[in-house]
Amino acid sequence: MLRIAVPNKGTLASPAAEMLREAGYRQRTEQRDLVCRDEVNDVEFFYLRPRDIATYVGSGDLDLGITGRDLLVDAGSPADELLDLGFAGASFRFAAHPSTITTVDQIGGRRVATSFPGVVNRYLAENGIAADVIRLDGAVENAIRLGVADVVADVVETGATLRQAGLAVIGDPILTSSALLIGRDPATDGRRGGAVAASAVAQLVRRLQGVLVARRYVMLAYDVRADLLEQATMLTPGIESPTVSPLHREGWVAVQAMVLRSDVHKIMDELYDLGARAILVTGIHNCRL
Ligand SMILES: Nc1ncnc2c1ncn2[C@@H]1O[C@H](COP(=O)(O)OP(=O)(O)OP(=O)(O)O)[C@@H](O)[C@H]1O
Ligand SMILES: O=P(O)(O)OC[C@H]1O[C@H](OP(=O)(O)OP(=O)(O)O)[C@H](O)[C@@H]1O
Numbered sequence: 296m297l298r299i300a301v302p303n304k305g306t307l308a309s310p311a312a313e314m315l316r317e318a319g320y321r322q323r324t325e326q327r328d329l330v331c332r333d334e335v336n337d338v339e340f341f342y343l344r345p346r347d348i349a350t351y352v353g354s355g356d357l358d359l360g361i362t363g364r365d366l367l368v369d370a371g372s373p374a375d376e377l378l379d380l381g382f383a384g385a386s387f388r389f390a391a392h393p394s395t396i397t398t399v400d401q402i403g404g405r406r407v408a409t410s411f412p413g414v415v416n417r418y419l420a421e422n423g424i425a426a427d428v429i430r431l432d433g434a435v436e437n438a439i440r441l442g443v444a445d446v447v448a449d450v451v452e453t454g455a456t457l458r459q460a461g462l463a464v465i466g467d468p469i470l471t472s473s474a475l476l477i478g479r480d481p482a483t484d485g486r487r488g489g490a491v492a493a494s495a496v497a498q499l500v501r502r503l504q505g506v507l508v509a510r511r512y513v514m515l516a517y518d519v520r521a522d523l524l525e526q527a528t529m530l531t532p533g534i535e536s537p538t539v540s541p542l543h544r545e546g547w548v549a550v551q552a553m554v555l556r557s558d559v560h561k562i563m564d565e566l567y568d569l570g571a572r573a574i575l576v577t578g579i580h581n582c583r584l
């Protein structure tokens with residue numbers, strides 16, 4: 296049975312459970328449940344603090360986990376990134392009061408408050424900057440106002456928290472984060488499972504990839520005159536190749552192709568201008584490509 300770590304609370308918890316549900320897995324119904332067995336799929340889910348998930352997966356005590364890239368780097372865990380799950384996007388950045396520090400060079404010799412000391416120390420070491428890292432649990436933006444630090448390093452999503460604290464970002468992002476599926480690469484991990492576990496992991500990855508594709512793409516269907524088919528299918532090449540079926544109406548064909556959800560309105564306008572009609576968009580619930 297595969298054992299998988301899922302965030303129990305915070306930003307990652309509900310989108311992670313939602314994605315697993317969409318991939319066909321059973322999830323807990325009570326917020327306080329710590330374990331959920333999915334007998335049908337032969338998987339057991341453990342609900343853990345997202346910060347601890349890289350540790351459990353890195354040690355091999357759990358097979359897979361969902362956590363943020365910043366949390367994975369912070370833990371210094373040997374777990375590998377298996378799949379970017381496309382949610383909980385954020386960057387991890389330095390910030391300070393703009394009247395004090397505005398460039399990364401000026402961080403040397405200063406006090407940096409963060410709840411991600413692993414990420415910050417790695418960055419400082421790689422860039423040859425000597426600074427004093429102060430570990431705090433959260434609300435680090437307050438550390439400057441309270442005189443505990445000169446610089447903060449924290450997760451920035453909208454930037455609203457920094458603005459409210461009167462702080463401005465310094466330099467480029469230290470890293471760009473999003474939710475990941477993490478695990479031990481079966482090619483390099485001799486300790487658990489063997490072929491059966493590797494194929495179970497591959498199946499779970501395929502299911503999650505199916506959800507990602509279903510979220511990004513829609514199915515577009517339309518009718519077009521056969522002599523315009525080449526031009527129309529240039530607009531809708533599909534992923535492999537569009538499906539073209541005969542229509543009862545002489546000289547016309549029906550076309551079906553997957554298109555990016557973000558492009559669908561532009562493509563529909565272009566197809567209409569070309570002469571296509573009965574242009575229909577439908578959602579994809581799931582897929583295996
Ligand atoms: N606006 C955000 N605030 C915090 N974390 C975010 C945000 N957007 C994305 N994330 C990502 O979510 C993960 C942090 O989740 P975590 O549950 O540890 O913190 P949280 O959501 O701030 O919860 P809490 O601080 O209440 O424990 C990180 O990978 C982070 O990059
Ligand atoms: O750029 P924004 O959209 O404002 O989001 C980023 C902020 O949200 C998080 O704080 P959270 O509310 O989780 O509090 P915490 O610092 O106590 O974890 C994070 O630590 C930043 O402070």
Ligand SMILES: [Mg+2]
Pocket residue numbers: 433
């Ligand atoms: Mg937080």
